[in-house]
Amino acid sequence: EAQVTQNPRYLITVTGKKLTVTCSQNMNHEYMSWYRQDPGLGLRQIYYSMNVEVTDKGDVPEGYKVSRKEKRNFPLILESPSPNQTSLYFCASSVRAGRGYEQYFGPGTRLTVT
Amino acid sequence: RKEVEQDPGPFNVPEGATVAFNCTYSNSASQSFFWYRQDCRKEPKLLMSVYSSGNEDGRFTAQLNRASQYISLLIRDSKLSDSATYLCVVNKEGSYIPTFGRGTSLIVHP
Numbered sequence: 001e002a003q004v005t006q007n008p009r010y011l012i013t014v015t016g017k018k019l020t021v022t023c024s025q026n027m028n029h030e031y032m033s034w035y036r037q038d039p040g041l042g043l044r045q046i047y048y049s050m051n052v053e054v055t056d057k058g059d060v061p062e063g064y065k066v067s068r069k070e071k072r073n074f075p076l077i078l079e080s081p082s083p084n085q086t087s088l089y090f091c092a093s094s095v096r097a098g099r100g101y102e103q104y105f106g107p108g109t110r111l112t113v114t
Numbered sequence: 115r116k117e118v119e120q121d122p123g124p125f126n127v128p129e130g131a132t133v134a135f136n137c138t139y140s141n142s143a144s145q146s147f148f149w150y151r152q153d154c155r156k157e158p159k160l161l162m163s164v165y166s167s168g169n170e171d172g173r174f175t176a177q178l179n180r181a182s183q184y185i186s187l188l189i190r191d192s193k194l195s196d197s198a199t200y201l202c203v204v205n206k207e208g209s210y211i212p213t214f215g216r217g218t219s220l221i222v223h224p
Contacts, residue, residue: 101205
């Protein structure tokens with residue numbers, strides 16, 4: 001079954017404690033990205049990757065890091081989480097469709113930073 | 115003006131009704147358009163792409179109006195299961211940073 005998986009699905013942590021959210025896709029897509037979704041603000045892109053070892057900033061990259069060492073995996077790293085990073089995070093894997101990209105989202109990770 | 119704007123709703127309609135949402139975009143260089151559906155606390159799922167000629171998938175029809183810079187989604191014969199938030203997504207040509215609208219909430223009641 002084609003899918004995007006994320007782990008953990010729920011996480012409560014404290015300010016400053018480094019964490020990693022994993023993302024994996026089995027569709028052999030080149031493009032992957034991370035989003036956060038906050039009430040009233042909609043989905044905002046954090047980082048994206050067009051291929052292995054190629055990453056770039058999205059709209060809200062501050063406080064986050066990513067890496068793309070393998071095609072299927074795209075972890076999101078919060079080196080020193082802060083309460084304003086409390087959010088719902090989605091990983092997405094994308095395939096080119098016409099002039100744009102169709103995106104397939106993981107189930108989401110709900111992060112609370114206290 | 116926001117890049118992509120949607121009426122947040124909620125649109126409250128009875129089963130069987132026809133309902134339409136619009137999504138306006140500000141950047142005339144926008145080249146690709148999509149509608150996604152998001153159920154509460156779940157991930158967005160691709161509903162349909164929006165082509166220049168419009169496209170239809172069962173009860174759903176999407177249209178693009180470049181002159182007025184908006185896309186629309188029409189749902190015919192609404193089902194209870196259509197209740198969700200509908201997100202429009204716009205990409206500029208060559209850009210991999212999509213812009214999401216904040217979504218329109220649809221509630222279909224018996």
